[in-house]
Amino acid sequence: MKLSYRVEEGARLGSLLWEFGPRWRMISSAMLGGGIGPRSWVLNAQVVAGYSRMDPVDHLTSLGPEGEGVGMMTAASVDRYTTGSDGGVQAVATVGLRVPTWAAAPPGHVDPELAPLRVGTINLMITVPVAMTDAALVNAVMTATEAKTQALIEAGFPCTGTASDAVCVAVPSSGPEEVFGGPRSLYGSRLARAVHAAVRRGATGWRPRGTG
Numbered sequence: 456m457k458l459s460y461r462v463e464e465g466a467r468l469g470s471l472l473w474e475f476g477p478r479w480r481m482i483s484s485a486m487l488g489g490g491i492g493p494r495s496w497v498l499n500a501q502v503v504a505g506y507s508r509m510d511p512v513d514h515l516t517s518l519g520p521e522g523e524g525v526g527m528m529t530a531a532s533v534d535r536y537t538t539g540s541d542g543g544v545q546a547v548a549t550v551g552l553r554v555p556t557w558a559a560a561p562p563g564h565v566d567p568e569l570a571p572l573r574v575g576t577i578n579l580m581i582t583v584p585v586a587m588t589d590a591a592l593v594n595a596v597m598t599a600t601e602a603k604t605q606a607l608i609e610a611g612f613p614c615t616g617t618a619s620d621a622v623c624v625a626v627p628s629s630g631p632e633e634v635f636g637g638p639r640s641l642y643g644s645r646l647a648r649a650v651h652a653a654v655r656r657g658a659t660g661w662r663p664r665g666t667g
Contacts, residue, residue, distance in 0.1 A: 456547065461518075469517060469533040471499040471547070473580065475625060482592040487515040487526030491589055495621050496524035499549055499578050504530045515573035527621040529576040539652030543584040544642065546599075546649035550657030551576045551587065555607070555614030566618065576654050577603060577657070578597055579622040579650060583642055586632040591643075594636030595624050598643045602650040610658035 457472045474496045481494040488494055498519045506528070508514055515526030531551030538593045539546045554566050579599055587595065599622055604615045624646075 457513060463504050466503050468501040468503070468633045470501060470579070471533050471549070472519070473497040473582075474520065474626075478554075478628050479625055480586070480592075480628040481525055481623055481625045482589075482595070482596060483525045483527075483621070485525050485527045485538060485621050485623060487512050487519075488524050491592060493523060493628060494525050494625070495522045495596075496520050497580055497625065498524060498526045498534055499524065499547075499580060500528055501516045501526065501549075502528050502530060506530065525650050527578045527580075527623065529578050529621075531578075535657070535660065537653045537656035539649040539654075539656070541648040541652075542642070542645035543651045544645040545582045546646070546653040547580045547649070548603075548653035548657045549578045550613060550616065550654060550661050552607075552614075552616055552658060552661050555612050556616065556618050557613075558615040571666060576617055577620045577654065579603065579620075579653070581646060581650060582623070583626045583646060585626065585642060586628065586630045587626045587636060588632045588634050589644075591633050591636040591640075592624060592626070594640075595643060595646055596622055596636075598636055599624065599640045599650045600646040603654045606651045606654035607658055610655055612658055 482491045496627045531549045533549045
């Protein structure tokens with residue numbers, strides 16, 4: 456993982472970049488490189504609060520390396536990233552909680568300050584050291600989301616996350632495949648503990664100083 460900075464709209468913005476190279480497969484909810492497939496890099500780019508560009512995919516593409524990759528955005532300060540690890544699973548979280556939300560809200564509900572895009576986002580980058588089937592990858596995303604929500608509630612935030620959270624799980628593209636990714640499977644449980652630790656640290660540390 457490499458941390459770098461750039462200047463846009465007069466603001467100094469950080470980016471986290473993972474360069475995996477070939478032989479990796481990923482599942483992601485990101486706008487750039489989302490879905491399931493071979494990917495060689497992951498970018499978590501900080502953008503200004505109130506981000507209003509209408510070409511976020513092109514923007515992310517311009518910030519990343521050549522080739523197929525995953526690009527996520529957040530208004531949180533990415534240099535405040537937090538980590539968790541368990542049994543070979545690595546999780547990195549960038550946590551912004553200015554607008555914590557419940558996933559199931561009444562129809563027509565508008566969260567305060569939600570209009571500026573990505574004013575608060577929790578992005579997760581997770582690396583698992585073993586191959587997984589497509590179903591196990593989907594299950595891994597579910598497990599990561601559950602662990603994230605558990606950590607937020609334990610940290611005192613009454614929410615399931617924010618409205619713009621993103622996740623990416625990277626696994627090797629070859630080798631014996633895990634067929635389960637739930638919280639009681641071998642690697643699913645390790646993933647849950649790694650994500651929980653990263654998000655819990657990020658949420659606890661966000662309160663006195665975070666603005667994202």
